[in-house]
Amino acid sequence: MSAITVLLVDDHLVVRSGLKALLGTQPDIEVVAEASSGEEALTAMKVHSPAVVVMDLAMGPGMDGIEAIRKLRERNRRQAVLVFTTYDSDADIVRAVDAGAMGYLLKDAAPEEIFAAVRGAVQGKSVMSAPVASRLFQQLRNPDEVLTPREAELLSLLTEGLSNRELGQRLFISEATVKTHLAHIYAKLGVETRAAAISTAIRREGMR
Amino acid sequence: MSAITVLLVDDHLVVRSGLKALLGTQPDIEVVAEASSGEEALTAMKVHSPAVVVMDLAMGPGMDGIEAIRKLRERNRRQAVLVFTTYDSDADIVRAVDAGAMGYLLKDAAPEEIFAAVRGAVQGKSVMSAPVASRLFQQLRNPDEVLTPREAELLSLLTEGLSNRELGQRLFISEATVKTHLAHIYAKLGVETRAAAISTAIRREGMR
DNA sequence: AGCGGGATCAGCCAAAAGGCTGAGAGACCA
DNA sequence: TGGTCTCTCAGCCTTTTGGCTGATCCCGCT
Numbered sequence: 283m284s285a286i287t288v289l290l291v292d293d294h295l296v297v298r299s300g301l302k303a304l305l306g307t308q309p310d311i312e313v314v315a316e317a318s319s320g321e322e323a324l325t326a327m328k329v330h331s332p333a334v335v336v337m338d339l340a341m342g343p344g345m346d347g348i349e350a351i352r353k354l355r356e357r358n359r360r361q362a363v364l365v366f367t368t369y370d371s372d373a374d375i376v377r378a379v380d381a382g383a384m385g386y387l388l389k390d391a392a393p394e395e396i397f398a399a400v401r402g403a404v405q406g407k408s409v410m411s412a413p414v415a416s417r418l419f420q421q422l423r424n425p426d427e428v429l430t431p432r433e434a435e436l437l438s439l440l441t442e443g444l445s446n447r448e449l450g451q452r453l454f455i456s457e458a459t460v461k462t463h464l465a466h467i468y469a470k471l472g473v474e475t476r477a478a479a480i481s482t483a484i485r486r487e488g489m490r
Numbered sequence: 491m492s493a494i495t496v497l498l499v500d501d502h503l504v505v506r507s508g509l510k511a512l513l514g515t516q517p518d519i520e521v522v523a524e525a526s527s528g529e530e531a532l533t534a535m536k537v538h539s540p541a542v543v544v545m546d547l548a549m550g551p552g553m554d555g556i557e558a559i560r561k562l563r564e565r566n567r568r569q570a571v572l573v574f575t576t577y578d579s580d581a582d583i584v585r586a587v588d589a590g591a592m593g594y595l596l597k598d599a600a601p602e603e604i605f606a607a608v609r610g611a612v613q614g615k616s617v618m619s620a621p622v623a624s625r626l627f628q629q630l631r632n633p634d635e636v637l638t639p640r641e642a643e644l645l646s647l648l649t650e651g652l653s654n655r656e657l658g659q660r661l662f663i664s665e666a667t668v669k670t671h672l673a674h675i676y677a678k679l680g681v682e683t684r685a686a687a688i689s690t691a692i693r694r695e696g697m698r
Numbered sequence: 699a700g701c702g703g704g705a706t707c708a709g710c711c712a713a714a715a716g717g718c719t720g721a722g723a724g725a726c727c728a
Numbered sequence: 729t730g731g732t733c734t735c736t737c738a739g740c741c742t743t744t745t746g747g748c749t750g751a752t753c754c755c756g757c758t
Contacts, residue, residue, distance in 0.1 A: 293598055294508075294576075294597045294598050295508075295512075295598070296505055296509055296512065296597055296604075297504055297597070299507075299509075299512055300504040300505055300509070300510075301507075301508070302508075303507045303510075304503075304504065368576070389504055389505070390502050393503065430704065430705085441689055442686075443681065443685040443686030443689035443690065444686075445683060445685070445745090446744075446745070447744090455706065456707055457707095458706080458708060458709090459705070459707060462705085462706080463705085463706095464745090464746080465746075465747075465748090468746085473651065474746080475651060475745085475746080476685055476745075477648070477651040477684055477685060477688055479651070480651065480685055480688050480689060481649055481650055481688060482651065484692050638735085640734075640735065641734095653714070653715090654714075654715070663735085663736070663737085664737060665737095666736085666737050666738060666739090667736050669716075670735085670737080671735085671736095672716080673716075673717075676716085682716080683715085683716080684715075684716090
């Protein structure tokens, strides 16, 4: 039987090289192409039609990983896309799965985990790293932690370093209301201070 | 002439694997050991005495990269340490150089750049990626805005959302001293509040 | 009609943060 | 030796933030 063909997409040559070396040790897996951007990935896809695409989410300027996944899936739904990234950001996980990713692996995953994910992907199985899975479950169990649109808006401004007064002026609400929203946001994020809120917002929601 | 011996330190197996594959293509460079944490690096150092250490700064829990560099240099100043990391954070650059790093490369560096850095390091030459160098130059032009190593360290912890008290405990200094440092940091960053400091630090320094 | 969630606001109080001035110890350098 | 820089600390005062309770309004759903 023929080997599983794989396309690697990552803007870091070192990471591609490492993945290629790791996957190359498996006789039933073959890396047939590499790409360093979303655009390149789409081209390589047409040329090689790999069975599985292993892709980093963060890819410098240009098309980001999520968008690339969506476009790949639009063109050919048979291809399985595995996300392979450094951070287990809540927002990214949700967006990636929503865009059609079959699996979500972290870069510190064990080689066996990566091999299993690639093999599973071609069979339509979904594989994800333990930390990623636990985050998803936690979100499903605690819908209470989902921010309302207004709260999200406020949090977004908060990450720009505004004071309560400034937030109020920007959103045309009183400082008291700002404080109420903030209290709710802190509770949902599980933090006590605005500094921690900013920090976790940027880290876990990918806000910039 | 014998090959340049190298120790790789990175918590991601994939990255180590990739670096090893890349460096392995060069006849005059030999990867003699790998480590996935600062602690492991110190041990590997004693056993193998490599000429060059290539190390990631961000390494999960435990000893961070900066601390590892400092300890490595304490034990043997002949070893050249090259930082090999994803982000070109101002604060990290200052701290790494202060700790004794010989070079600072980004993970999207070209292979030739990496080879040149390794070869340069054993000859005492300092090599850094273009974005890193330009940051340093910019800082040299505006010395007033350059954070001291201690300030950079504090700012780094600040972005994690700690309070003044926590910062003091973490750094073994009084809260008064923390406030003094913060005042200086705010002045240098051109902000008035800690929230704004965190925000600009993360945006402009690529901190995570 | 009633109920719940979201958004809005107020007041009170304690804790945290920030602005200011001053100052000592140690390192480094001219 | 003197000057400069960095790191350290203290006290005082104002502003900001956070925790708490309670309240009104609107909207959508039952």
